[in-house]
Amino acid sequence: MHFHDCFVQGCDGSVLISGTGTERTAIPNLSLNGFTVVDDAKAQLEAACPGVVSCADILALAARDAVVLVYFANGPTWAVPTGRRDGTVSRAQDALDNLPGPSDSVESQIQKFTDRNLSVQDLVTLTGGHTLGTASCATFNDRLFNYQGTGGPDPSIAADFLPTLRSACPQNNNGAARVAMDTGSQNEFDTSYYTNIRNGRGVLESDQRLWTDNRTGPFVGRFLGLGGGPNLNFNAEFGQAMVRMGNVGVRTGTDGEIRRVCSAVN
Numbered sequence: 397m398h399f400h401d402c403f404v405q406g407c408d409g410s411v412l413i414s415g416t417g418t419e420r421t422a423i424p425n426l427s428l429n430g431f432t433v434v435d436d437a438k439a440q441l442e443a444a445c446p447g448v449v450s451c452a453d454i455l456a457l458a459a460r461d462a463v464v465l466v467y468f469a470n471g472p473t474w475a476v477p478t479g480r481r482d483g484t485v486s487r488a489q490d491a492l493d494n495l496p497g498p499s500d501s502v503e504s505q506i507q508k509f510t511d512r513n514l515s516v517q518d519l520v521t522l523t524g525g526h527t528l529g530t531a532s533c534a535t536f537n538d539r540l541f542n543y544q545g546t547g548g549p550d551p552s553i554a555a556d557f558l559p560t561l562r563s564a565c566p567q568n569n570n571g572a573a574r575v576a577m578d579t580g581s582q583n584e585f586d587t588s589y590y591t592n593i594r595n596g597r598g599v600l601e602s603d604q605r606l607w608t609d610n611r612t613g614p615f616v617g618r619f620l621g622l623g624g625g626p627n628l629n630f631n632a633e634f635g636q637a638m639v640r641m642g643n644v645g646v647r648t649g650t651d652g653e654i655r656r657v658c659s660a661v662n
Contacts, residue, residue: 398458399522400419400425400495401452402644403496404419404495406647407455407480408452408480408646409482412434412659413658415660417487419490422495423492425495427532431658434455437454438658450655452646460473460476472631481647481653481654482647482654484653496602498536498600498601499601501605502605502611505519506612512644512645514641517628517633517637518637518641519606520616521615521628521630524587525634526600527578527582527585528577529582530574530582532573532574533565533570533573536565537571539553540562541562541567550604552605553597554595576599577600580592593607619633
């Protein structure tokens with residue numbers, strides 16, 4: 397959810413605002429959850445120290461804590477800078493225009509990261525967060541049966557992986573079923589995601605493209621220890637990239653507000 401917040405209007409908690417036409421109603425955000433957890437945390441903070449901790453900071457801290465609490469043995473941790481203020485505007489169209497999409501070209505993905513002063517390495521690192529979580533069939537159905545109007549599957553999908561995807565998402569499915577984005581290791585915070593896209597087992601087209609592009613592929617290789625530059629430690633790099641992303645478009649001073657309730661502006 398922190399990523400979906402920061403890439404729209406900066407890390408300002410605008411994804412938390414509820415109501416018709418807000419960011420959380422946009423198609424890319426319909427699968428987000430955890431809103432009630434954030435609301436509960438905010439209620440407790442307001443009771444203890446009203447008007448001090450922003451919803452944007454809660455999101456940033458929750459993103460770190462979710463990884464640390466569940467994957468403390470193998471996952472990363474990082475210090476989270478605080479002091480953000482909350483935005484007062486939330487529009488679904490802004491989410492549609494700014495969030496990376498499941499079929500985005502590498503060029504488009506790089507541009508969206510560059511626009512936020514994030515690097516190509518940050519792109520590959522943060523996308524590695526797909527080692528956790530699932531994707532709905534709707535986000536990759538087009539790869540399975542009639543890719544770009546060819547009448548066949550996306551040729552970048554490994555032949556031994558295609559039946560797995562087609563079984564989970566049969567032709568003419570309603571798009572609601574979900575598939576782990578890191579097949580075989582969806583409950584571990586590790587580099588298996590990169591191994592999968594190297595082997596043609598990326599679920600999202602945007603993910604699979606990272607391996608074959610000469611701008612992003614070398615970073616995938618470095619996370620896997622394949623050369624092309626110094627090896628990269630995924631846990632360490634992920635934490636550092638999360639801090640950089642968490643600094644995107646931050647509101648401070650008198651810009652924005654400290655919401656009393658995260659789902660509504662004051």
